[in-house]
Amino acid sequence: MRIAIFSWESLHSIHIGGIAYHVTELACALERKGHEVHVFTRLGHPNQPWYERIHGVHYHRCPFGSHPDFIEEVNNMCRSFVDAFFQTEDYIGKFDVIHAHDWLTVNAMAWIKESRGRKAVFTMHSTEYGRCGNNFFGGNSERIRHYEWFGNYCADNVIAVSHSLKNELKWIYSVPDWKIDVIYNGIYYKNYDGWIDPAAVRRMYDIGPMDPMVLFVGRLVYQKGPDLLVEAIPHILKFYNNAKFVFVGDGEMRWYTQEKAHQIGVSHATRFLGYCNGWRLVDLFKACDCVCVPSRNEPFGIVILEAWGAGKPVVASMNGGPSELVWHEVNGLKVYAHPDSVAWGIGTLFSDFERARWMGRNGRVAVESVFSWDVIADQVLTVYNS
Structure with missing residues (x-):
């Protein structure tokens, strides 16, 4: 043809x-x-x-x-x-x-x-x-x-x-x-194969090897909800004060989200990296503990597949595609597009890292088959x- x-x-x-x-x-x-x-x-x-x-x-x-x-x-x-x-x-x-x-x-x-x-x-x-x-x-x-x-x-x-x-x-x-x-x-999941030293990747962004690390990847626009993750950070830091939140992407809300993090006193826990691709992005997926997808509207959510390719669990809002892709408590957690709910999801994963890793492995099985x-x-x- x-x-x-x-x-x-x-x-x-x-x-x-x-x-x-x-x-x-x-x-x-x-x-x-x-x-x-x-x-x-x-x-x-x-x-x-x-x-x-x-x-x-x-x-x-x-x-x-x-x-x-x-x-x-x-x-x-x-x-x-x-x-x-x-x-x-x-x-x-x-x-x-x-x-x-x-x-x-x-x-x-x-x-x-x-x-x-x-x-x-x-x-x-x-x-x-x-x-x-x-x-x-x-x-x-x-x-x-x-x-x-x-x-x-x-x-x-x-x-x-x-x-x-x-x-x-x-x-x-x-x-x-x-x-x-x-x-x-x-997704071409083999792009995420191979071993890296997570501590070395984290060190590049001034993140400790034992710091719980959340990754957001996407355009920094209202649709994708980066502000919802920023507003969830204070709730998470109450229980995990060394947690770090890495934002990869650019867009019209970048200045707003950075300023918001400063206003609510969590800028020390955030890293805004701008646009990344290639092996640098793959290494971030492999070095993080979970990936957050707090979108207000998400037709599919390919970042979920990228997270699973790296064997990482996701915390994703139930708006659109993620509600179909994510099996709650099997390969990730479904949450509402609200800071309190996002904080609950991330905190739940941080409370049991072994179970979180199990969810990530289940996600990898999904991308290799479906x-x-x-x-x-x-x-x-x-x-x-x-």
Whole structure:
């Protein structure tokens, strides 16, 4: 099968968030199964080649003009994707399926489907409603919601990354139930294999080898709830005064959360590292005691899989995907998106480290079976062939 994937990010072009991992790993898994996979994405920087084959996957990095209106710039990107797709198809032959990811690539999918009649699959990784903290705003947010509706309308099949997200699509955009398949994200768990010295990793951030360590990984935005974790810290320090809380990520709430930590007198227990990736991030997962996911809205929660890949338990809010992924008291703890509840969850893990490690091992079993990219790829192929 010849497959075209459209994404505004990948690990081999521009990497912004979780979609980059999803698209890159899915493309590799599909290629391993013997399919011809082409990824159409943005040009990362002027020195990158416009075409490159990586791990068997064909990457088409497409340049396009900037625009003061972000949504118009996205449309420029889609036009560039379409031009590259047409040139590629005219040269090598017909594609069997086109697969667009999130609202940013909707127009590319729609224009190709209209002009060439290709089977179109659309994956929703989140909704604008959820990214806005469960709010309907006007302006560009309203325009983005229109693109999301349009993508769900014109696609032949829609993939949602959780049942919670599927229900959101049915509620907000009236997408019929029969049109949506739920396929979870995956993870390449072998990236988390190998031994490290946790004490050496902690020492880099002025954290003691015996200090209980909580890790938050994600955008520092209202949706992800970093402020809820900060507000939970005083309750935890009452019982574990040497606990440390490491925040990895950046975003509009970074200054607010750092200032909040200072105001409530817990800045000594926090470490704000900004954006991290690669082995530095993997080492943090492997060095921590637990991972906290206090999101107000979380369509899936790939950070949960990353924690489990490293064999760590999670404390996750019951908002969206985490409520489906986490088995309470088996591979983590479910809590409410409230500082008191978050503090309870972390304190419960700290009260019995042996049980916490057992939960982490159970999480590792889950990612090796249910959340393997080869399993995910088989499910996606079923949608392609439907």
